[in-house]
Amino acid sequence: MAEMGRTQEQISDGLVEYLRAELNDPEIGYVSPLTPMAGGYETSTYRFELSGVQGELSKPLVLRLYPPNYGTDSAVWESTVQSVLSDEGFPAARPYLLCTEPTILGGAFFVMELLPGALMVSVPFETVPAMLGEAHASLHSLDPAPLIEALQKRGFEEHRYKLGGRLIGLNERVGPYPWLHESVDWLLENRPPEPERLSVCHGDFHPFNLLVQDGRVTGVLDWPGFLVADPVLDVANTVVLTSISGKHLLSLRDWERVVEMYLASYRAQKPLDLAYLDYYRVRRCVIAVWEGARGHAVWRQSPIVEDLIEYIQGVTGIRILLPA
Template identity: 25%
Template sequence: MAEPARESRTPVGETGMEEKLAGVVRRVFPDASVEGLTRLTGGANQQMWSLDVVADGKRHPMVLRQTSDWNRDATGTLALDDEARLVIRAGEGGVPVPGVHQILEPDDGLGIGYLMARLEGETLPPKILRDERYADARSRLAGQCGEVLAAIHRLDVSGLDFLPATTPEGVVDQLYREYQGHGEPRPVFELAFRWLKDHLPAAPEKLALVHGDFRHGNLMVDEGGLVSVLDWELACLGDPMADLGWMCVNSWRFGHIDLPVGGFGAREQLFDGYEAASGDRPDPDRVRFWEILGTLRWGVMCQGMAASFVGGHDTSPERGAIGRRASETEVDLLRELVPLIP
């Protein structure tokens, strides 16, 4: 996986992680050693570690995805061992994901998590959206996202009983409870909740796997386009159009507001790719509902990150900075809703 900026707040030598990880990787590569273990920044809810496994004269780049101590009892997200099983299933179904090498076991002494391949590519939106080296990728990326989402939505989920089932109404109700729990009334959020409740679509005829967080930061890109889909912790069973709406939220355009799909493409390109891969044309009105819900969802998520920062659960600069962005979503919601309200 591409390596974001690194931090050194956790002294690796004091934790004994290298020795523990060596025991894990030797289940896959006998007599292997671990080198270059480094904590990565960029994970909002989980810890990420970069390492190289050296075995038989070959170097295998890997990433350890590990539950953060402060987030160990979080609800609404998949446990990382279940996430690993889902990633394995996605790879078997043709979705581009990092290969999973090993799921951590209790005796490993490393908590909950898994080892996966570290791929080459870029995840930072400013580079993807501005660097000339990704110009060709940007021209095809929206269509590729549509194709990959179609592949995700047709995955066989039999046996994955840990995936929660959702409905549009249930998602709105749960989000409203989360919003109320923050104890911070916001009139624009109230307006958005009222609009969503007045325009609920019917529940889909068949529930599909929903990635739940398909957007910049969780998509790895190279010069050819989409390389891998990351971070499946918010996956569920539900309306597949939720993924398309989430991808179009203005917060993921990073200033390129006229290109609703991630700041690099048009909705029609996304829909064309989806239809080419699935045979089904997305309903623009249904996607629009999920786009507005997604905008509100991100606002409430920002409220939660601010509460975590203020409460001292996670005082990282990233957590505090993201928490301040709830006000941005109020502007986005007004831009979306005002033309729709008589």
């Protein structure tokens, strides 16, 4: 990709020069060159393999490169989250090198391990709900304290990873979209109490972000939406992503049945209070409508937008009227 003002060749050359300097070894080269990977949203992601290195860096690797307008926070945030989760034994890709100097590749970046497996959407469909529920319950069973400590050491304040800060941020971001103001006001006014024990939440936990191999989850990808919250918030996100966007993008699947089986699988592993599920589903739907207004391709599709608006109205009584 050349979307950051640099060609793939320039990024490749810049990366190997950085690695040679960082590791003090001029003999480092490529066994396999940079190869673009799908996903990553606005970031650029490449797989590659090095020569002249030992240990962890001798295995297949991934480069995650951020646009310059992201600054350094996103790379530091995601690499910190993934590092702690990997240490805790959760299947998040372990980062090996982090660089926040934008002149090297045109933006901040980090190098991490390449996790094994294929995307969950590619495996036999009947196996998806159980793996999805079990992996999600496993994530929510982790103690968030090590992550909070690591993020605080990196300078991230509590509002960055707690719901209160996210709601304030959403309220600010919808400023240019007056037709969303009433629904965001509803979220602020009806925010439910949180349980005493909060959980590590992914924020975007769905079959396109999970890798599986031999019947188990081997990787959970893309952590920018991480937060520490009521686990039902994270579950609600998954329900919206599967029951609304999933049913339109992969219409041959019975996504309503998938949701039922996913919830059953989750609750077989870990108790889950669903009292505030509807609130958190509305929250994710409102965010999706806002994302669509900003140009996110999935959330701009008319059938999906209509489902989002109908769900919001069904719970809140508020009918969002999109501008013509």
